[in-house]
Amino acid sequence: MLxxxxxxxxxxxxxxxLMTLSSQYIKFITINLQRLETEE
Structure with missing residues (x-):
C-alpha cells in the first residue's frame, strides 16, 4: 500500500x-523569437 x-x-x-521545465523552455523560446524579430 505504501x-x-x-x-x-x-x-x-x-x-x-516536467511542467516547470516545459514552461521555462517555452518562455526561453518566446523571448528568443521576439529578440530575433526585433533585430531584423
Missing part, C-alpha cells in the same frame, strides 16, 4: 518538474 503511495508521489513530482 509503495503504491510513494510511487504516485514520485510520478507527481516528476510530472511537476
Amino acid at each position: 509503495a503504491c503511495c510513494f510511487q504516485y508521489v514520485d510520478l507527481r513530482t516528476r510530472y511537476i518538474e
